[in-house]
Amino acid sequence: MKPTAHAFERNARQALHDATLQQALARARGGFVDKRRAAIEALPEFAALRAAGRAIKDHTLANLDHYLLRFEAQVQAKGGQVHWAETPEEACAAVLDICRQAGAKLVAKGKSMVGEEIAINDALEAAGFEVVETDLGEYIIQIAHEPPSHIIAPAVHKTRQQITELFEGLHHQPGLTRPLQTVPQIVDEARQVLRDKFLAADVGITGANFLIAETGSAVIVTNEGNGDLSATLPRVHIVLASIEKVVPTLEDASVLLRLLARSATGQEITSYTTFFTGPRRADDPDGPEEFHVVLIDNGRSAMLAGPYREMLRCIRCGACLNHCPVYGAVGGHAYGWVYPGPMGAVLTPLMVGLEEGRPLPNASTLCGRCEAVCPMAIPLPKLLREHRRQEFARHLTPPRARWALAAWAFFARRPQLYRRAARLAAGLLGKLARGRGRFRSLPFASAWTAARDLPAPQGETFMDQWRRRNKS
Amino acid sequence: MRVALFVTCLVDLMRPSVGFAAVKLLEGLGAEVVVPPEQTCCGQPAYNSGDLATARDLARPLVDALAGFEHVVVPSGSCAGMLVKHYPELFEHEPEWHAKAITLARRTRELSAFLAEHGARLAASHAGRVAMHDSCSARRELNVLAEPRALLAQVDGLERVEIKEAETCCGFGGTFCVKYPDISARMVADKAAAVIASGADTLVSGDLGCLLNIAGRLKRMESSVRVYHLAELLAGMTEVPGIGEAGR
Numbered sequence: 001m002k003p004t005a006h007a008f009e010r011n012a013r014q015a016l017h018d019a020t021l022q023q024a025l026a027r028a029r030g031g032f033v034d035k036r037r038a039a040i041e042a043l044p045e046f047a048a049l050r051a052a053g054r055a056i057k058d059h060t061l062a063n064l065d066h067y068l069l070r071f072e073a074q075v076q077a078k079g080g081q082v083h084w085a086e087t088p089e090e091a092c093a094a095v096l097d098i099c100r101q102a103g104a105k106l107v108a109k110g111k112s113m114v115g116e117e118i119a120i121n122d123a124l125e126a127a128g129f130e131v132v133e134t135d136l137g138e139y140i141i142q143i144a145h146e147p148p149s150h151i152i153a154p155a156v157h158k159t160r161q162q163i164t165e166l167f168e169g170l171h172h173q174p175g176l177t178r179p180l181q182t183v184p185q186i187v188d189e190a191r192q193v194l195r196d197k198f199l200a201a202d203v204g205i206t207g208a209n210f211l212i213a214e215t216g217s218a219v220i221v222t223n224e225g226n227g228d229l230s231a232t233l234p235r236v237h238i239v240l241a242s243i244e245k246v247v248p249t250l251e252d253a254s255v256l257l258r259l260l261a262r263s264a265t266g267q268e269i270t271s272y273t274t275f276f277t278g279p280r281r282a283d284d285p286d287g288p289e290e291f292h293v294v295l296i297d298n299g300r301s302a303m304l305a306g307p308y309r310e311m312l313r314c315i316r317c318g319a320c321l322n323h324c325p326v327y328g329a330v331g332g333h334a335y336g337w338v339y340p341g342p343m344g345a346v347l348t349p350l351m352v353g354l355e356e357g358r359p360l361p362n363a364s365t366l367c368g369r370c371e372a373v374c375p376m377a378i379p380l381p382k383l384l385r386e387h388r389r390q391e392f393a394r395h396l397t398p399p400r401a402r403w404a405l406a407a408w409a410f411f412a413r414r415p416q417l418y419r420r421a422a423r424l425a426a427g428l429l430g431k432l433a434r435g436r437g438r439f440r441s442l443p444f445a446s447a448w449t450a451a452r453d454l455p456a457p458q459g460e461t462f463m464d465q466w467r468r469r470n471k472s
Numbered sequence: 473m474r475v476a477l478f479v480t481c482l483v484d485l486m487r488p489s490v491g492f493a494a495v496k497l498l499e500g501l502g503a504e505v506v507v508p509p510e511q512t513c514c515g516q517p518a519y520n521s522g523d524l525a526t527a528r529d530l531a532r533p534l535v536d537a538l539a540g541f542e543h544v545v546v547p548s549g550s551c552a553g554m555l556v557k558h559y560p561e562l563f564e565h566e567p568e569w570h571a572k573a574i575t576l577a578r579r580t581r582e583l584s585a586f587l588a589e590h591g592a593r594l595a596a597s598h599a600g601r602v603a604m605h606d607s608c609s610a611r612r613e614l615n616v617l618a619e620p621r622a623l624l625a626q627v628d629g630l631e632r633v634e635i636k637e638a639e640t641c642c643g644f645g646g647t648f649c650v651k652y653p654d655i656s657a658r659m660v661a662d663k664a665a666a667v668i669a670s671g672a673d674t675l676v677s678g679d680l681g682c683l684l685n686i687a688g689r690l691k692r693m694e695s696s697v698r699v700y701h702l703a704e705l706l707a708g709m710t711e712v713p714g715i716g717e718a719g720r
């Protein structure tokens with residue numbers, strides 16, 4: 001996926017004017033927020049769970065090399081293989097190799113954000129493989145030729161009407177011609193189409209929510225069961241996972257699973273939570289013949305060593321997106337890359353470069369709601385500020401903003417001069433408003449006055465009035 | 473009790489009556505109010521723009537100006553949050569200044585928190601339905617939520633209403649409203665609609681930034697909702713025109 005993060009402003013404006021998108025966003029927003037709140041109110045020990053989850057991640061990150069090697073040893077002991085990939089290219093190459101060796105034609109894929117990150121679908125298709133997404137949301141955006149707009153609900157920006165039209169244009173099999181009116185009908189039709197794909201696929205690719213060092217297992221959660229089918233029906237199962245997904249024990253994974261489900265969808269636990277450990281054993285009734293894990297770095301080692309380390313605690317629950325007023329206004333596509341919302345505004349510049357991702361850390365009021373709802377207590381506003389600091393230090397801040405800042409600072413550093421300037425501005429603006437109390441438009445404040453009036457100053461500054469009062 | 477008042481640059485420039493309301497409320501507690509003349513701005517715009525050197529340059533004189541006081545009061549959750557939360561971060565690597573910043577942080581309170589902490593007894597009255605808007609800084613950086621409501625409960629004749637989706641930012645965000653005016657406009661439109669839907673006839677908040685934003689939108693919508701800083705209402709000083717209102 002080619003990033004368009006640099007065009008955030010343009011993307012956002014388009015999104016704000018897209019009535020259908022606005023409708024879809026408004027509906028999604030309330031649902032996620034209410035469900036999460038109910039789930040957390042119903043669990044008094046949520047705060048304790050959150051602290052435990054954070055501690056698990058911090059401990060793992062502090063000993064990441066140890067747990068990754070342990071994980072690899074366990075996967076091998078169970079008959080599987082681990083492939084280490086530093087870059088997206090290496091990761092894709094590893095996957096392609098496995099698919100070629102398996103003589104594959106059709107690849108069934110469960111939802112994977114790191115798969116989007118390394119653009120695995122493009123790589124597979126370019127190499128001549130057919131890929132079909134098996135998560136309903138991912139399937140919808142795949143046939144719409146769009147990237148996901150949310151990390152847990154990839155097609156959240158689509159209305160039911162739009163999905164129905166997509167299906168009508170594509171599903172021409174007999175029996176699939178009835179008009180789709182309800183969500184269950186949509187799900188049912190997708191399921192019929194996908195069923196054949198599962199059975200025909202040679203390779204199944206899934207993501208992983210967690211990797212367990214103790215057992216060499218990969219854990220995935222879904223609400224559709226498509227992950228299980230993608231992993232168990234084809235002959236070869238490939239797990240795509242970034243290195244920070246590893247946790248020490250099963251017990252640790254269960255703590256994080258409880259946090260994940262409640263934060264993401266307000267569920268106590270997701271409908272399907274599956275632990276995959278190695279390929280099929282001699283007496284197993286089903287399962288793949290080969291089990292591969294591709295461990296992807298793509299910048300994470302660097303994050304581990306620097307000021308963004310806390311971001312590696314992220315469990316991709318999407319709560320920060322759901323509660324972010326900016327995401328809620330413009331949706332995920334405006335962010336212009338794989339990861340949207342506050343977590344994306346931190347991650348994207350780290351992965352595509354600050355030059356490309358520059359607008360994202362600024363597209364926040366730093367209201368702090370993302371940090372408040374993050375189950376891993378990631379200080380997202382602090383990390384966004386850190387990006388802004390780097391941006392300023394590297395002279396990537398737009399010149400106009402730099403000058404404005406410099407001019408304001410020039411006065412603010414000189415109290416006497418500042419006082420005189422404030423007196424002038426307050427007096428002048430107060431008079432200009434001529435008793436109306438506000439401005440409908442002001443040449444230098446058009447950004448503000450396009451959508452709201454600008455209240456006028458009362459006239460004389462506080463400091464001037466205070467000095468007069470205390471003299472007499 | 474001597475109290476230093478940090479009036480904030482917005483109050484100084486835009487709405488001095490908030491400063492005088494704060495003075496009245498503090499004097500009501502029996503405090504002697506001092507306004508250190510060296511103050512300008514807490515440096516938030518620079519801090520949030522990533523210009524930490526300038527933020528420090530502005531913070532140092534303010535830290536010094538406020539150093540001699542046991543109590544520092546700020547009629548803004550956002551600026552109080554800057555002093556309390558971010559000054560210590562700003563000087564993380566300068567031990568001497570870090571210590572000073574921590575001392576200042578410990579002594580600094582947002583106005584309504586200070587009043588509640590010192591058991592303020594108010595004598596104000598206001599007939600009407602009042603909605604309280606919590607700034608994101610007051611709510612999440614300082615956890616000031618109950619205090620303004622407890623104070624409003626002391627005001628005679630006042631009926632308080634809550635705003636739906638109160639936890640959502642109004643879209644002001646300091647420089648955000650200039651950097652991303654379209655998104656900001658959208659956010660404040662939602663907020664203003666929620667204020668109107670609450671049935672309130674008066675909106676108050678402890679933060680002038682949010683108030684300028686929301687009042688600006690309400691006025692653009694020709695809404696009759698009147699907008700005041702919390703301090704003005706608590707001090708019984710609503711005889712001045714509301715924010716964005718014509719002089720009467």
Ligand code: SF4
Pocket residue numbers: 263313314315316317318319320321343370373374375376377378
């Ligand atoms: S940053 Fe926090 S809230 Fe956002 S997706 Fe990650 S874990 Fe969830």
